Amino acid sequence: xxxxxxxxxxxxxxxxxxxxxxxxxxxxxxxxxxxxxxxxxxxxxxxxxxxxxxxxxxxxxxxxxxxxxxxxxxxxxxxxxxxxxxxxxxxxxxxxxxxxxxxxxxxxxxxxxxxxxxxxxxxxxxxxxxxxxxxxxxxxxxxxxxxxxxxxxxxxxxxxxxxxxxxxxxxxxxxxxxxxxxxxxxxxxxxxxxxxxxxxxxxx
Amino acid sequence: xxxxxxxxxxxxxxxxxxxxxxxxxxxxxxxxxxxxxxxxxxxxxxxxxxxxxxxxxxxxxxxxxxxxxxxxxxxxxxxxxxxxxxxxxxxxxxxxxxxxxxxxxxxxxxxxxxxxxxxxxxxxxxxxxxxxxxxxxxxxxxxxxxxxxxxxxxxxxxxxxxxxxxxxxxxxxxxxxxxxxxxxxxxxxxxxxxxxxxxxxxxx
Amino acid sequence: xxxxxxxxxxxxxxxxxxxxxxxxxxxxxxxxxxxxxxxxxxxxxxxxxxxxxxxxxxxxxxxxxxxxxxxxxxxxxxxxxxxxxxxxxxxxxxxxxxxxxxxxxxxxxxxxxxxxxxxxxxxxxxxxxxxxxxxxxxxxxxxxxxxxxxxxxxxxxxxxxxxxxxxxxxxxxxxxxxxxxxxxxxxxxxxxxxxxxxxxxxxx
Numbered sequence: 001x002x003x004x005x006x007x008x009x010x011x012x013x014x015x016x017x018x019x020x021x022x023x024x025x026x027x028x029x030x031x032x033x034x035x036x037x038x039x040x041x042x043x044x045x046x047x048x049x050x051x052x053x054x055x056x057x058x059x060x061x062x063x064x065x066x067x068x069x070x071x072x073x074x075x076x077x078x079x080x081x082x083x084x085x086x087x088x089x090x091x092x093x094x095x096x097x098x099x100x101x102x103x104x105x106x107x108x109x110x111x112x113x114x115x116x117x118x119x120x121x122x123x124x125x126x127x128x129x130x131x132x133x134x135x136x137x138x139x140x141x142x143x144x145x146x147x148x149x150x151x152x153x154x155x156x157x158x159x160x161x162x163x164x165x166x167x168x169x170x171x172x173x174x175x176x177x178x179x180x181x182x183x184x185x186x187x188x189x190x191x192x193x194x195x196x197x198x199x200x201x202x203x204x
Numbered sequence: 205x206x207x208x209x210x211x212x213x214x215x216x217x218x219x220x221x222x223x224x225x226x227x228x229x230x231x232x233x234x235x236x237x238x239x240x241x242x243x244x245x246x247x248x249x250x251x252x253x254x255x256x257x258x259x260x261x262x263x264x265x266x267x268x269x270x271x272x273x274x275x276x277x278x279x280x281x282x283x284x285x286x287x288x289x290x291x292x293x294x295x296x297x298x299x300x301x302x303x304x305x306x307x308x309x310x311x312x313x314x315x316x317x318x319x320x321x322x323x324x325x326x327x328x329x330x331x332x333x334x335x336x337x338x339x340x341x342x343x344x345x346x347x348x349x350x351x352x353x354x355x356x357x358x359x360x361x362x363x364x365x366x367x368x369x370x371x372x373x374x375x376x377x378x379x380x381x382x383x384x385x386x387x388x389x390x391x392x393x394x395x396x397x398x399x400x401x402x403x404x405x406x407x408x
Numbered sequence: 409x410x411x412x413x414x415x416x417x418x419x420x421x422x423x424x425x426x427x428x429x430x431x432x433x434x435x436x437x438x439x440x441x442x443x444x445x446x447x448x449x450x451x452x453x454x455x456x457x458x459x460x461x462x463x464x465x466x467x468x469x470x471x472x473x474x475x476x477x478x479x480x481x482x483x484x485x486x487x488x489x490x491x492x493x494x495x496x497x498x499x500x501x502x503x504x505x506x507x508x509x510x511x512x513x514x515x516x517x518x519x520x521x522x523x524x525x526x527x528x529x530x531x532x533x534x535x536x537x538x539x540x541x542x543x544x545x546x547x548x549x550x551x552x553x554x555x556x557x558x559x560x561x562x563x564x565x566x567x568x569x570x571x572x573x574x575x576x577x578x579x580x581x582x583x584x585x586x587x588x589x590x591x592x593x594x595x596x597x598x599x600x601x602x603x604x605x606x607x608x609x610x611x612x
Binding site: 050051052053114115117118121132136139141142144145149151152196197198199 | 232233234235236237239250254259260261263264267270340341342343
């Protein structure tokens with residue numbers, strides 16, 4: 001897919017914006033915003049590559065990812081009032097981001113030779129662990145424990161991708177689109193209808 | 205020791221149960237339970253192997269560990285009411301788990317050629333860091349700062365193992381049993397008699 | 409520079425003291441103090457080396473760093489009443505520590521062949537991430553989000569070092585001293601005049 005590389009950079013850019021904006025509720029300074037933007041954008045892929053022993057890390061080997069983060073952080077600082085009003089737009093960008101990063105992470109893990117079960121976990125980690133590390137550092141309950149179906153949507157999309165990839169003759173690009181759409185649909189439907197997985201309390 | 209591999213899987217299984225149950229006090233869903241079960245079970249060994257540069261990580265190279273986690277999580281979700289009543293039984297399982305994981309982690313570090321002092325730390329990390337990561341993610345004070353003598357028991361057992369291994373002609377299996385028993389005894393006596401290390405306040 | 413190695417050990421020793429003392433406000437025991445001392449002293453360099461794939465980690469390859477931590481922790485436990493009274497002295501030691509670790513971390517990253525932008529981030533991480541991990545484990549807001557200009561001073565010093573190193577014919581030792589002095593000056597002036605970067609609230 002010719003668009004993969006620019007899409008990765010754009011995804012990194014959007015994650016950096018959302019990470020930097022997460023700091024605006026707190027009385028933090030611009031460094032704090034840059035730091036959380038950076039961690040949100042590169043944390044998931046970093047954890048994936050360290051666990052797989054894949055070096056150099058993406059953002060260390062290709063400086064453009066760092067610049068994508070910097071541009072995102074600067075835009076978050078300059079236009080944070082605008083971004084806040086666009087909360088719905090942001091849900092969409094975040095959903096696009098996690099969908100795309102899940103499948104790219106899954107593909108990278110498969111390319112490194114791990115089993116599909118591990119690749120699905122790595123795909124989900126790529127998408128959600130940046131946010132988890134950010135929330136842990138800022139003493140929030142991590143997003144994956146809070147939100148309606150979030151990481152589960154990523155895991156479902158990764159599994160769809162792997163099943164299509166390993167058990168059907170479909171082309172990669174079609175698999176990619178289908179599994180990304182699956183993640184987006186699950187996530188947006190979950191938000192719209194306030195769907196959640198059952199839990200200990202409710203199941204008790 | 206013929207039993208080592210099944211015992212490792214069983215230890216992983218029990219750690220996954222205890223990690224998943226840690227979420228039931230909070231209003232989290234099944235994904236949250238699975239995630240904390242996974243982190244608790246594989247976090248310590250993952251940190252050890254990343255610090256030692258030992259790849260692939262155990263659970264990435266051998267899929268059975270992931271299945272051990274999954275079975276543990278499912279059992280925690282299905283039978284959590286039963287498990288809660290068995291709190292005493294759980295103390296025993298947790299104690300067996302940290303004892304066994306400490307010694308296995310120490311042995312692995314020695315096998316990778318590090319000095320005994322480092323191996324003892326790696327053994328303790330294998331046993332306790334999964335719980336520490338879980339507690340950090342769920343905004344709890346980590347178990348090693350809270351409980352009566354816990355990580356210290358692991359460290360003591362690791363040192364006993366290393367002294368026996370390096371300075372006596374005893375067989376590995378005997379060392380293993382002795383040092384595991386040391387950890388279990390220290391831990392259970394600490395719980396029974398509410399023993400704690402001195403601290404800044406009390407020592408003040 | 410002949411003094412580099414002893415200075416690294418001394419920096420580790422001071423970071424271990426300050427990490428161990430961080431636990432005295434809480435009702436934790438000596439193990440907790442040793443653990444936080446250890447994490448504070450070695451956390452930043454460990455994260456840097458894992459991200460760069462540089463093995464063995466410094467404290468695993470050279471046991472003297474572990475002993476520097478141990479001596480620091482024991483001194484913190486024995487003399488904590490004295491250290492607390494010397495709060496000003498401690499600001500100085502902490503500032504010397506982050507200044508020195510920033511530049512050493514930057515140099516190590518450059519030596520491993522990464523781009524200067526990445527090396528500056530690695531230098532800052534070496535200095536501040538040990539404290540960040542400690543604060544996260546003890547449920548504090550990490551130091552980099554709290555304090556007056558702190559990590560930013562490190563980043564500024566790293567950039568000064570890199571500009572001097574890559575664009576001037578100055579000797580390494582002179583670069584080293586200049587950039588360390590830059591960090592110390594920024595940090596001490598920030599504390600004295602309560603300087604802070606602008607933030608979302610104030611800039612709103």
